[in-house]
Amino acid sequence: MKPETVLGIKYREEPTAKLQEWLKEYAAIAAEFPGAEDLAQRLSKRAEKAGELITERNRPEPPSSSHDDMYYIEMAKIMDDMEASFDGDFPLGNEADASFAGCYFSVLELAEIQCGLHHLIVAGRFNGYNFDVLVRKGFLAELYEDWSEAVRCYEGVSTSKSVQEREDECRRKMAIEGKRCYEKALAFMESGEWNEVFAPLNRAADMGNPDAMVDLALARVYGQYGCAKDLQEALTLLRAAAKKDNARACFALCHLHDSGVYEVQAAEAKEMCEKAAGLGDEKAKARLADGFDLRPIREILQEQIDKGNIDALWQMAQLCKKENDETGAAGWFNKAIEAGQVDALLSVAAVYLDKNGGFYNKELARQYLRRATDGGSVQAIIALADSELADTDIPFWQQAAQLRNLEYSEKQPKRKIREQHKKQMAWYRLAAEAGDTDAMNALGMAYHLGYPETRDDREAFLWASRAADAGDGSAMYQTAHLYENGFGTDRDIDAALLLYTEAAEQGVRSAMIRLYEIYTEGLLHIQPDGKKAAHYLWLSGERRD
Template identity: 25%
Template sequence: MDANADEATDIAREGHRAYERGDYDGASYLYRLYRLAADQGDADAQYNLGTMYAVGLEVEQNDAEAFRWRWLAANQGHAHGQFALGVMYERGCGVERNYAEACRWYRLAADQGHAKAQFNLGVMYVNGCGVEQSDAEAFRLFREAANQGCADAQCNVGAIYAVGLGVEQSDAEACRWYREAADQGHAQAQYNLGVMYEEGCGVEQSDAEACRWYREAADQGHARAQCNLGVMYEEGRGVERNYAEAFRWRRLAADQGHAQAQFNLGVMYMMGCGVEKSDAEACRWYREAADQGHAGAQSNLGIMYEEGRGVGQNYAEAFRLFREAANQGCADAQYNLGVMYAMGRGMEQSDVKAFLLFGMAANQGHAQAQYNLGVMYERGRGVRQDYVKAFLLFEMAANQGHALAQRRLGSV
């Protein structure tokens, strides 16, 4: 190495030390240090200068300049520069998006042991972006990154073991890797570990441990963890039952657009559980979830329109919502739609359609639908009269505690 190169390296190191100290009083001086060293070909300085342009630190943010300096560093074999260049190609920052080029640069960095590059390249293999899709190659790369402590990779390795994607399924291994990432504060891994404890998969079932991990993730704003923690508080599992806390956690998740939490909030407002009863608020949250295709919310909002609770009564809207939910296999909606056809409420009365819809719900174990279907067999409405089938359906409903079915059994 010649004298100029030694000087450039010393300058780059001084700039880097100032950067790490957070000494920005002379940030422009920092830029000059990097620029002087970068112009003399120092790869660290080129990479750091690229970073300053990427984030707009004491220079005007400029993706094209960030790309130029990172490219110079990357072409000298600088692993961080190669990784950063891969990110820019993947996102189309400062250069036209090119997944194949992103993968090429990720691979160069990954081959030098760069954990984040290994992780990102693994994601590209999972999605088949820029490379031929390969779960096996993705797992290999995730595993390499995970062994270096990359929390994202550890979480993904856990998820692969949980479903057995290209490896032998192992809940124990899934938990081991989730825990590695969770202990680093990885919210998704904390949530996943909570699920494993709640379900007793790979670990001894423990609602208390499930709550602990859900809370860790929920405190970081993880919406699914917040929603699940709300369920635990409502049901008193792993924590003392507390409807107000259940409502609080669900509201946090709902405000992030989590459909199940929005539905649950609607139910709490509808029932006055943990919050003052409000049909209008129930409808608002049901609508938020229904607009995302949540079948239960569509069904419940349909009931509100049918009964005129919190909204003006509107059979046509109720019918539309019931049908959307029924088409997703929601038994309650299939039953409610059947009632509308049976009663001719908002549309032409049809025993045949009512019978078909009650049958769909009954086949899913819906007790009221089983009872109604039994009545239709008993009376020959929409179907040939058949007392035996009526009896069997009453018996099914009665076994689920349906009082009218229990009383009806003796009269068939």
């Protein structure tokens, strides 16, 4: 890196004033942030060295050397070596980054970036004319390795060649990172480590990897890899991947249409199927032979309704609502309610449970929720459970946690509240038996802490371990705690350590802290490991400057 770039000055410019400005900012950072002191001091020496080199360069050449070719060759080599010594592994430690950022950030901000304090910098607010704000946002996104956000920012500044070059470089990094993360996700799939798939898969999709976008979209459709179901996000991902000419994405959209997802209408499904076939997808080629029903969606839904499909009643109501046909929406909505369609029943129950909506009626709401429960809705079971609470807003598992550290004399809430919590807990058991992991977690905590029912660690372990087996991170932590202490099961430190680790990798902070404690102090045959302890302490965010 050129010494002029280090200080942010022009060639042949006198460096003293700018050098003093840099040294002042480095000193301020070292005083305020002890963790950055060593780097700030190293950067100060680097700046002083750059100032000395610039001063030396600015001096007149010796007359005796004016025609000495060897002098120039030797000096050029010395200067190249000196310039190389300014490069470093800290942010802005290379010529390209330093030159680019120097145009958009102040000396104070540049010093903060170099010392890893870029979270302190405010990019500003974009007003439609100040493109510098977009560039600042883009560069800060790069520092966080959020290449996709950087690209979005740089795309808004099409008039600058240097910004275009940054955008192209970010796209290259996105492709590399996307491929790396997708390969990592595939490795977890192949080894059957399904709980580990989501994080790298989501990262790869964010980086624009089309295959990862398809896999994540399908996970959102079917609720795989610990993903919550989200059809709209799934469609967004598939359509974006289809634009990248991904045959799997194109055919997946066609398949969703065939599966009854009316948001993908026949015309789009046909177009996507043709595109997938053109890209060589054999399934798409076979599907084209069956043809597509290109009738209006209303006509298709009406046909389904005539065949007795009650879900089509709800879909017709939503279609009318989308088309601003309020009368039609209300009519089909009422028919869906009469037929016992679960989404319609949940929707009207939510209206009656809204205390601020003007239609609050708890008993009516419970009637609709019971009907939805009969239709197999776990969401309705949870809503019925929560409706049992008349004198408190605190659910039973939170009440159990709050009572944990109190004296026995303080442990007993009012009898009527305890009875309400018992009723709520009974509903949650039904939800847990239907496969809801949040309900399993709540039961595990309540049984272990002994509220509102009598403590029963076997029940606690049963429900916590079921949720852990389903991939729930919080349940993994609960189960690990039970294994570690032998509550409700045989003590098994190895199983506990494995589950703590899996929970920590899913972002459960309590698991990170417990792993830090275990690797700091050791636990039975688990030996202390300073490196691992430091790793989990850092992940938890505890004790950071």
